Amino acid sequence: MAKGDTPATDWFLSILLKLVKVKQEEIQPLLWSFSYFFVLLCSYYILRPLRDEMGIAGGVENLQWLFTGTFVAMLVAVPMFGWISSRYPRKQFLPLVYLFFISNLLIFYFLFYFGWSYTWIARSFFIWTSVFNLFIVSVFWSFMADLFNDNQARRLFGFVAAGGTAGALAGPTITVILAAPLGTTNLLLISVIGLVWAILSIHRLNSWNDKNTASVTSPSPQILKSVKDTNPALGGGVFDGLRMIMTSPYLFGICLLILLYTTLSTFLYFQQAQIIHDSFSDAAQRTTVFAAMDLATNALTIFFQFFLTSRIIKLLGLGWALALIPLLLSVGFLALAFVPTLGVMVCVQVARRSGNYALMKPAREILFVVLDKEQKYKAKNIIDTVIYRSGDVVSAWVYAGLQALGLGLAAIALIAVPLCGAWAWISYRLGKQQKLQANEKEMTT
Numbered sequence: 001m002a003k004g005d006t007p008a009t010d011w012f013l014s015i016l017l018k019l020v021k022v023k024q025e026e027i028q029p030l031l032w033s034f035s036y037f038f039v040l041l042c043s044y045y046i047l048r049p050l051r052d053e054m055g056i057a058g059g060v061e062n063l064q065w066l067f068t069g070t071f072v073a074m075l076v077a078v079p080m081f082g083w084i085s086s087r088y089p090r091k092q093f094l095p096l097v098y099l100f101f102i103s104n105l106l107i108f109y110f111l112f113y114f115g116w117s118y119t120w121i122a123r124s125f126f127i128w129t130s131v132f133n134l135f136i137v138s139v140f141w142s143f144m145a146d147l148f149n150d151n152q153a154r155r156l157f158g159f160v161a162a163g164g165t166a167g168a169l170a171g172p173t174i175t176v177i178l179a180a181p182l183g184t185t186n187l188l189l190i191s192v193i194g195l196v197w198a199i200l201s202i203h204r205l206n207s208w209n210d211k212n213t214a215s216v217t218s219p220s221p222q223i224l225k226s227v228k229d230t231n232p233a234l235g236g237g238v239f240d241g242l243r244m245i246m247t248s249p250y251l252f253g254i255c256l257l258i259l260l261y262t263t264l265s266t267f268l269y270f271q272q273a274q275i276i277h278d279s280f281s282d283a284a285q286r287t288t289v290f291a292a293m294d295l296a297t298n299a300l301t302i303f304f305q306f307f308l309t310s311r312i313i314k315l316l317g318l319g320w321a322l323a324l325i326p327l328l329l330s331v332g333f334l335a336l337a338f339v340p341t342l343g344v345m346v347c348v349q350v351a352r353r354s355g356n357y358a359l360m361k362p363a364r365e366i367l368f369v370v371l372d373k374e375q376k377y378k379a380k381n382i383i384d385t386v387i388y389r390s391g392d393v394v395s396a397w398v399y400a401g402l403q404a405l406g407l408g409l410a411a412i413a414l415i416a417v418p419l420c421g422a423w424a425w426i427s428y429r430l431g432k433q434q435k436l437q438a439n440e441k442e443m444t445t
Contacts, residue, residue: 022159029208033144034163036201040136041164043194044129045171045298046187049290051129052273053184053283066123067266067396070130071389094202097139098195101132105192112185136198137164143202147209168298175291184287245383250437253430254367255387257322260423261360262391263398264329265352267416270399271336271409272349279342293346297353304358313363319431321363323424325355330420337413367430370437 016022022030108128111121144160175187245251280286313321332348402412 025212029147029205030159032201032204032208033147033160036198036205037140037160037163038167038170039194039197039201040140041167042171042174043167043191043198044133044136045168045294046175046191046194047129047132048294049172049175049179049287050184050187051126052290053287066126067392069123069127071393073127073131074389091206094139094143095199097135098199098202101136102192102195104128104132105188105195109185109188109192112188143205147205165298165302169295169302172291172294172298176288176295179287179291180284184284250430250433251371251383253426253433254364255383257364257423257426257430258383258387259391259394260326260419260426261356262388263395264326264333264416264419264423265356266392266395267399267412268329268333268349268352270396271340271413272345274409275340275342275345289346293350296350297357300350300354301357304354308358312359317431318363318367318434319428321359322367322427322431325352325360326420326423326427328352328355330417330424333413333416333420337410337417340409340413363431367434370434 013027016027016030108121108125174190178187178190245255276286276289280289312324316324329348329352332351335344336348399412402415407415
């Protein structure tokens with residue numbers, strides 16, 4: 001330990017060294033990275049329940065338009081992000097990104113505070129927050145990949161990611177505690193403070209990198225950096241990725257999995273909005289409920305991640321692990337069809353989201369391990385962005401169409417049950433195909 005450390009500092013560092021394979025000179029950037037990701041997701045999860053409340057305030061009947069607006073905003077923002085980030089150095093670009101979001105938040109704060117054009121602002125805030133979440137996480141991990149070499153990433157990224165999980169727990173807690181006494185509008189200022197800390201973290205991490213570049217012990221950091229700098233995966237290859245998806249049954253199956261996942265998630269989100277709208281007339285109460293659901297979701301997620309996720313995948317195999325959540329969700333939709341109450345909806349939504357984050361998402365990412373490098377980058381990028389968001393938009397309009405035909409919540413929930421069955425079947429088949437491809441790949445190496 002460094003000279004002059006207090007007993008408390010010594011104790012903390014000794015625990016850290018037991019949890020993480022971190023070298024002495026890496027402790028400072030590790031902790032700054034942890035805190036950086038913590039404040040990002042904390043800031044977002046403070047805004048998330050406000051976003052959901054704004055979705056209701058903008059009109060439950062207009063949610064399909066908000067999903068469409070989000071999709072269009074992302075189609076515009078993603079190429080702009082790639083263009084700007086490829087033309088400006090890291091030290092200039094990263095702080096400007098967060099200063100841009102800070103200025104946006106301050107504008108929304110004053111608009112909410114003075115109550116100007118509330119419905120229009122509510123809809124804009126819903127779309128803005130959905131895009132905001134995409135970019136803060138994307139920029140963060142791009143920075144981490146640029147900052148640490150491959151060896152460091154393998155040892156440290158798990159702990160860094162835990163900072164985000166902790167922030168996802170802290171954000172809803174702050175909202176639950178402070179939404180009523182401070183008012184929901186003032187919570188935006190707490191998120192602003194978090195983004196200011198993110199800028200400070202960027203500055204400290206850049207300073208550490210400048211001082212330690214010459215002492216990096218990895219034999220090939222320059223080679224790794226060169227590969228990252230010249231890899232066009234995130235900036236192009238859209239048509240190549242589409243061709244791969246259309247000619248590969250395996251990739252096309254993953255697209256179907258994503259479309260069914262987003263469709264059923266959207267159905268449940270719309271039902272959540274309707275039930276909560278009917279259950280509470282006060283905006284602060286609705287915001288508190290949304291925050292409490294986020295808190296419960298993240299608490300269950302971190303518990304499953306620590307103790308159950310790897311065990312379930314090992315015990316059931318990838319196919320059944322992928323099919324488990326849609327099978328359970330089919331039971332949830334049946335429950336909503338016969339008992340469409342607030343309590344049932346909260347239980348189903350929390351179980352679905354925590355199951356997705358803790359089990360479905362990591363199991364789904366395993367599907368891409370057996371692909372070649374070009375497919376992992378080009379095809380996967382399209383699946384994670386265009387396919388995912390188009391599923392949101394299409395399912396939002398499908399839900400609105402079903403309502404226009406006169407179908408109520410219970411009837412739509414029953415329609416969702418066979419869709420869950422199709423999702424489970426495709427997921428199971430993909431898990432089996434992944435195992436076959438993994439065995440073939442192992443035999444050829």
